[in-house]
Amino acid sequence: MKVEYLRTAKKSHMIVKEADYPFEQYALKMIQNNRIPCLLQFQVIIEDGKVEYCMM
Numbered sequence: 001m002k003v004e005y006l007r008t009a010k011k012s013h014m015i016v017k018e019a020d021y022p023f024e025q026y027a028l029k030m031i032q033n034n035r036i037p038c039l040l041q042f043q044v045i046i047e048d049g050k051v052e053y054c055m056m
Contacts, residue, residue, distance in 0.1 A: 015045075016053040 002017040031042045040055040 011056060014040075014055045016055075017050070019051070019053060 001019050004015045004017065006013040006015060028044060031039065032044065043054045043056065045052040045054055
């Protein structure tokens with residue numbers, strides 16, 4: 001697993017690349033589509049067949 005941080009003037013993002021564990025599809029949908037107070041916003045990015053998880 002590789003973690004990178006992307007900082008801009010207004011926001012910071014944590015990006016998880018090369019995650020060595022698969023997420024269940026229902027768990028990803030639940031985190032993406034629901035506002036859970038204790039969790040950061042979550043986005044799945046798929047580029048060139050590689051999956052990245054971005055927390056904002």
